[in-house]
Amino acid sequence: MLMNRYQGMVHSQARKAFLSEEEAEDFTQDVFIKAYESLSLFRGEAQFSTWLFQIAKFRLTKVNKKKSHIFTDWSEDVATVADKSKPSVVDILDKEETHLTLHSLIAKLPKSYQLPIRLHYFENKPLKEIANDLNIKLGTIKSHISRGKDLLRKWWSHEIEG
Template identity: 30%
Template sequence: MKEYGQSILWLAYSYVKDKNLAEEITQDVFIICYKKMETFREESSIKTWIYRITTNRCKDVMKSKSYKYKKMTQSLFDHFVSKDDTPEDFLIRKTDEKELSLAVLTLPLKYREIIFLFYFENLKVEDISRLLSVKPNTVKTRLHRGRELIKQMYERGVGDGR
């Protein structure tokens, strides 16, 4: 939990966009991992195995009747703020991070999950491929298209009041 807890929370949040629900999913994931540790076959890294359980749990929650898609209540990047910043630096970085996080979170799920795993979790294309059970070329294509969608959002001025 110490090693992967925050990453799992972020991954869950990128799916459900609700902090409390993401925390519940994170707890569920570690309970599942504890109960199923003997089924881990070491065909992949433990990190990939835990991420796979997390994505499956998130998808299950999103399919459930009780799940309601909620608005983002907190920036994905809150913990990146440096205490050495001037108030101006803080405001500029907060605005940029919020715009980027909103852009990523508005992507369709198939692009959002790839962008998140590649950039925020630093997973390799091969690991993402195994995690999501898709071909490596599919990962590369979705990564490219996700980047293009974000670029188009910025070109249209999404998030800057235009």
């Protein structure tokens, strides 16, 4: 029902942002999939259409990192409704995607780098404790974390640049 109601509005804006009808349709579908997945985040403090615009704007920002098209029509609508004192759906979705991307990159690291990084950065364990728990020299733990972080930085820059 919601898709039927707002699909035309999202699609007409997508047509302004993309060169082909196929890209506009794909983008429209992507926005509604993300909206469906994030429906539990809708707080009802703004109109559904405004919330949907925020999702579309966020998704388009991701696309625009790879393309040079500019999507401006929704910017003013979103800016006038957005409450700066609370995290917006865009902020929440961005953190969620960042979190998922980071964890997928960590999973690609060699096993000897993964565990020390997870223990130190996600479980806040001191390096000495990690070295004792894993029965590995402290210098080796530091080296594994440093090398793992270097790989993550490299991979992260490739993720962001596309």
